[in-house]
Amino acid sequence: MPILFNEIDNTITLTTKNSSYQMKIDKYGYLLHTYYGAPIESDMSYLIRGFDRGFSGNPYVAGNDRTYSLDQLPLEYPVEGNGDFRLTALSVKEAGVSGLDLLYKTHRIEKGKYSLKGLPTVQDQETVTLSVVLEDKAKGVEVELKYSVIEDTDTITRAAIIKNVGEGEIILQNAASVSLDFLYGDFNLIHFQGRHAHEREKVVTPITYADFSIGSRRGTSSHQHNPFVIIADKETTEDTGSCIALMLLYSGSFAFRCAKDQYDQTRAVMGVLDERFDYSLLKGEEFVTPECAISFSLNGFSTLSHNSHKLVREHITHGPWALKRRPILINNWEATYFDFNKNKLIKIAKQAKELGVEMLVLDDGWFGNRWDDNRGLGDWFVNEEKLGGTLSSLVEEVNEMGLKFGLWIEPEMVNEDSLLYKEHPEFAFTLPGHKPIRSRNQLVLDFSQTKVVEYIFNMISKVIDSAHIEYIKMDMNRSLADVCSQDCSQGKVLYKYTLGVYDFLQRLLNRYPNLLIEGCSGGGGRFDAGMLYYTPQIWTSDNTDAIERTLIQYGTSFAYPISSMGSHVSAVPNHQTGRITPLNTRSVVAMAGSFGYELDLNKLSIEEKDEVKKQTDSFKELYEVIHNGLYYRLTDPTVNKEFVSYLNVTTDRKEALLSIVTLSTQGNPLNKYVRLKGLEENINYYNSFDKKVYKGSSLMHGGILLPYESGEYNA
Structure with missing residues (x-):
């Protein structure tokens, strides 16, 4: 049984294959986190x-025992106002007074995995759920802590449901999904920061006595920080050492906070951002936190990543495309931008089909008066003048070639120069008495209102119904700034907005169960486990430069599987950096993701077209090892500036794909070596590059001598 209650010592222990998680109901009714x-x-x-420590107070129930203080105990769900002065998971105000004191009320263990209303969750009906109810009778507050065990990924899921069981109104000022206490240890925090076109760069920050926080205030999980972090012993490497991952299944504003306290204990808290969060609950109402999946590895970051990858692919992403091979696509964006017509699209499609591509995706500019990015957003009807006819006629012609067809949408946005805005200006966020804040010359629709979600969904579904659309790229190209809703109290808007996005996605999947959706937010601005519940892949970054992508995809790989990363071969000079890289290098990097192209293949030379055909054939042949295999990071591009290397290994460990990308080239170079991982020591492996056979033990312990090629950025 993965969850056991011991009636003798009042402990509840959750067990996976390689980890244990334990809490204890102590003699006074407080729920301690013991391990x-x-x-x-x-x-x-x-x-x-316990010790009698100055300025660490004692709860009244402890009587004269001055060694008992919540300020020094490891707590399962710490709250504000009960004598614990560290970071808290929950803060509640009632009648203008903040403070809470939660004591154990009851618990239950049930078969099956819990669900959370309106929110994505990990899926596993073979597991069991633990619900622990804490209460503050005087305040009229109950907190139901939810836990499930995903044994095959060494994962424990957590969430909290806060209920108003009193008579008056209460206001939540902070409501985290998870808190973890460590009695001792010296830890690093590994987190992933960035900016637009430079997302998820790995950063290592020692956890010290200062409160440290990362997160997003932007209404989305953001390019700047990712809702995935790792807490690791300082000596942890890719292959050794203890580490814990926290993956928040949420796509809105979030916060992660951690600190070492005065007694060298460490606390970490993660959940919805408490800024612009002031959540009122009337009698009988409840608030549901997003789910957080936590995973433990005793064998370094590689194992932790394997846990996370398997969790996303097999337990988070749902629907037919979770494990199914995705089509190789060509997106017209960098080939044409807004300057396209039917003839251009058909020409791109014909050439793509000849070279082994399987789907044409029509990006921005097909709808309304959308001749540039200053107008037309919100008018989700086909611009037949631009397409030279109906969308269905275009799609039929593409389908007759043997290609699937996909379409770009940005449902959360509106331009002021649009019919939608002229008819319904109240649909857009704007502060009363203020002019709106523009970004990319667009405003944000209030998806916290169900009627707005329904209105946009009905418009877009008419377009999808009109043609054989098999793929949607759902974009979102700005942050939320001047947030004010006409439909709910302002402290609820950002949370309800995120639920509105999930509602829209679920409506799409309910109506079109075989639809493949790719998430996007100016590239990787909403790359998180919450979106991956609905969208099996996400456009990793608007930066398509192959060399820059090695760093972006390296950081992304700590949390998210290869199959989730949208990655394309684009034109050179690259449109973001101006860099020129070989076509082979661009394909090697793009194959470490959901493979595709983003250029006009008609402009390639005959030799380059032959190379593209070999690339598409190769990806189809190697799909099993790339997408369904185990992924190993062999070098760290934040440290090794000469080359980046990574390895895909099939689960039976009989086949492996080694990828190497040169980052810099020197005269009179040193020999370069890399040790492989994840192979079977006693198996003979045939190297298709040098046509030789090597023992797995030799490749892992001795390594491989990398070939030398002159020139820049070879792979």
């Missing part, structure tokens, strides 16, 4: 010792 790490079988509260 998370490698498997154990006993009450771990023996590690806790």
